[in-house]
Amino acid sequence: MKLTEILGIEHPIIVAPMFLISNVDMVVAACENGATAAFPALNYRTDQELREAIALIRAKTSKPFGVNLIVNKSNPKAAQQLETLLELKVNFIITSLGSPQEVIERCRPLGIKVFCDVTSIEYAQKVEKLGADAVIAVSSRAGGHCGPEAPETLITSLVKNISIPVIAAGGIATKAHVDEVLAWGACGVSVGTVFLASKEATISDDYRQALIDYGEKDIVLTTKMSGSHLTVINTPYVQSIGTKATFMEKLMKRNKWLKKYLKMFIFIKGMRAIENAASKATYKTVWCAGPSIEYIKSIRPLKEILKDLTT
Ligand SMILES: Cc1cc2nc3c(=O)[nH]c(=O)nc-3n(C[C@H](O)[C@H](O)[C@H](O)COP(=O)(O)O)c2cc1C
CATH class of the missing domain: 3.20.20.70 (Aldolase class I)
Known part of the structure; x- marks a missing residue:
């Protein structure tokens, strides 16, 4: 059907x-x-x-x-x-x-x-x-x-x-x-x-411009954001932070107990601060797009x- x-x-x-x-x-x-x-x-x-x-x-x-x-x-x-x-x-x-x-x-x-x-x-x-x-x-x-x-x-x-x-x-x-x-x-x-x-x-103006400026060859996979492979634009920022999650980031994302434990101690600053401590990467600084970016003019x-x- x-x-x-x-x-x-x-x-x-x-x-x-x-x-x-x-x-x-x-x-x-x-x-x-x-x-x-x-x-x-x-x-x-x-x-x-x-x-x-x-x-x-x-x-x-x-x-x-x-x-x-x-x-x-x-x-x-x-x-x-x-x-x-x-x-x-x-x-x-x-x-x-x-x-x-x-x-x-x-x-x-x-x-x-x-x-x-x-x-x-x-x-x-x-x-x-x-x-x-x-x-x-x-x-x-x-x-x-x-x-x-x-x-x-x-x-x-x-x-x-x-x-x-x-x-x-x-x-x-x-x-x-x-x-x-x-x-x-x-x-x-x-x-x-x-x-x-x-x-x-x-989306932000910078993201918009990146969609026009970058092409398929600039799409890389990162595990920094969610722990599993995500397609992102390989901007200088992404290059500077790398695309592989660090040991600390992996622990933070996969280990609920550790997340909770840390949360107890840093509760005043909240989860965002804990996550930022492990990695500064957020969906605001890292732009997601697939290989079809090639067709965006x-x-x-x-x-x-x-x-x-x-x-
Ligand atoms: C920026 C971005 C965010 C996405 N967010 C989600 C999401 O929240 N949930 C979901 O199921 N798929 C999400 N996807 C996947 C899309 O729903 C869709 O499967 C994918 O974009 C299709 O491939 P294409 O980008 O080559 O057209 C996202 C894709 C992109 C590019």
């Missing part, structure tokens, strides 16, 4: 969820121009802000849109966020990290579609068994936390080995790319990096970038 049929939209394109970047304006622009979009629930600090964002989107478009839920233990807000999304009946949820079991079980009776990020056949088969409506095949070309497999290998093997629809993610920047993955059997695409350069995106309205994918 095509993504256009699953969601009742014109183009088989999801403007992908991007941490700290996706916003109401991007979702509305995607929806009002024949595609759809999802934003990470974590982009909103409180439940009230999440509810307000959804209400604002609904005031501006009647088209379907989705929300991305990080379902592992690193997101203490996941349970509340899920309750809110169920109550407000968003059209679809994209799950990343952790098990999507509860999300699928709770969404099914309400008709909310669940698309699960996957990077391997084994995991895709697992979420298919759990009842996912589709998988998002996150390949080695993806921006953010990329998978290990090349796009063609991942998509064709998923299409062969599972019977739910496969949405392609990673390295898609032109209509030719969209046509190519559809020919491999994908039902649609999820596209992030090129939309970083949309006028609607909430200017900052344009989202509607125009969408046209590159459809005409």
Whole structure:
């Protein structure tokens, strides 16, 4: 089944969820121009802000849109966020990290579609068994936390080995790319990096300029930010701090007990200070983008970038 049929939209394109970047304006622009979009629930600090964002989107478009839920233990807000999304009946949820079991079980009776990020056949088969409506095949070309497999290998093997629809993610920047993955059997695409350069995106001027100035050869993988491989622009700052997490950073990120213990002693300064003590790198100083940065030449309205994918 095509993504256009699953969601009742014109183009088989999801403007992908991007941490700290996706916003109401991007979702509305995607929806009002024949595609759809999802934003990470974590982009909103409180439940009230999440509810307000959804209400604002609904005031501006009647088209379907989705929300991305990080379902592992690193997101203490996941349970509340899920309750809110169920109550407000968003059209679809994209799950990343952790098990999507509860999300699928709770969404099914309400008709909310669940698309699960996957990077391997084994995991895709697992979420298919759990009842996912589709998988998002996150390949080695993806921006953010990329998978290990090349796009063609991942998509064709998923299409062969599972019977739910496969949405392609990673390295898609032109209509030719969209046509190519559809020919491999994908039902649609999820596209992030090129939309970083949309006028609607909430990013700093320096980040914007970097998107124009840097190319594919400047994208490197770092474990500094989240502990797992994340694609970032190799700016002089990134070069100066290196791309490998130090022993202290690894301890801080992986060892909950140590985090708690340190928190007890430095509680006055709070977690941010503890994290800064281990590494100064934050999403404000380190800019995430995938190899599709190569196709970014200017900052344009989202509607125009969408046209590159459809005409
Ligand atoms: C800046 C940035 C932030 C991202 N944040 C998230 C996120 O919060 N949750 C998520 O599931 N995926 C996230 N992703 C991955 C995208 O949703 C999508 O899978 C990816 O961008 C597709 O590859 P592309 O960048 O080559 O188009 C992010 C990607 C980028 C570039």
